Amino acid sequence: MCGAIQGGPSLEGVDVANQAVIQGIVTRDGEPVGNAYVRLLDRTGEFTAEVPTSATGQFRFFAAPGEWTLRTLAPRSASVDRPVVAALGSVADIAVTV
């Protein structure tokens, strides 16, 4: 994972039918958190990727089908883990509250 793109890689020009997308938004008190970091951990807990959230609190990963954990780090809060299942041709939308 090189070049962590703010908010995650763009969907532009991507054939989503061939991707297992995990995306979402990080909020605090209903407001987007634009300076959080979201890590994608595999089923063994091993680091796979990490992106900073966009100004609008959003993030996106192109994962592989399977079980993953999203770990969100944000200023002034403890890290938040959310389990997520990714499947080919679908977009898993996750709302993370910190």
Next chain:
Amino acid sequence: MSRETALVTADWVEQNLDNDKVVLIEVDEDASAYDKGHIPGAVKLDWKKDLQDGVRHDFIGKDKLEKLLSDKGIANDDTVVFYGGNNNWFAAYAFWYLKYYGHTDVRLLDGGRKKWELDSRQLTADATDRPATTYSASEPNDAIRAYRDEVIEAIGSKNLIDVRSPDEFAGRLLAPAHLPQEAAQIAGHIPTAGNVPWSKAANDDGTFRSDDELKALYADAGLDEGKDTIAYCRIGERSSHTWFVLSEILGYPNVKNYDGSWSEYGSLRGVPVALGDERGEA
């Protein structure tokens, strides 16, 4: 080399923001991060545009480095503190690169940009202006850089550490799926290499794990302290992170970074390659 001479904390950086002889340099692959906000007084280096030759498949040589650092206002006796995104991958690469050309006092900000942001410390979009210097680089230090022939000879004799993800190591992935650039012709790893993903050396906030944890990590992976070590990844930046751990934090002797890494090795004709999760035979 030790943790004390190689790393600085965010607190230390804050205490030295007004020290002209301490130069902060942000190094990112995504150079827009700096433009949006950086540590006050920090200079920007673009991993690709500034540090890669652009014609030859190599980083810039001594003459271009001297011009670059002179233009950026960095002097030979400055304390250079690198930090960046991606858990300091490219900052570690720049650290290794500056050591290669003999800069005396180079440090890494523990945790890099992420730790700084998570601590809600100050960032600014203000431009940094440092008066130009006349920087003089040393001759390259090949004691910390491995080339392909040496890597082939190291199979079965030296410690080879592949720091990529397990899927890249096994050959199930050439590179992350959305990043097709800089990929090798074939997938797999160098036979006899142990797989210790770079991320195991860092905490979630990007800071390095303790000396004891780091020693145990590499010992468990079979690293023999009595042998020379070569670290590699895909394009040499994640392996700079591990080179930094082994050479600069733990102080192991004779550790080299193979910056050609898998993008080079996996494109060579006729060299041994192993597939799967096992190390493979020499």
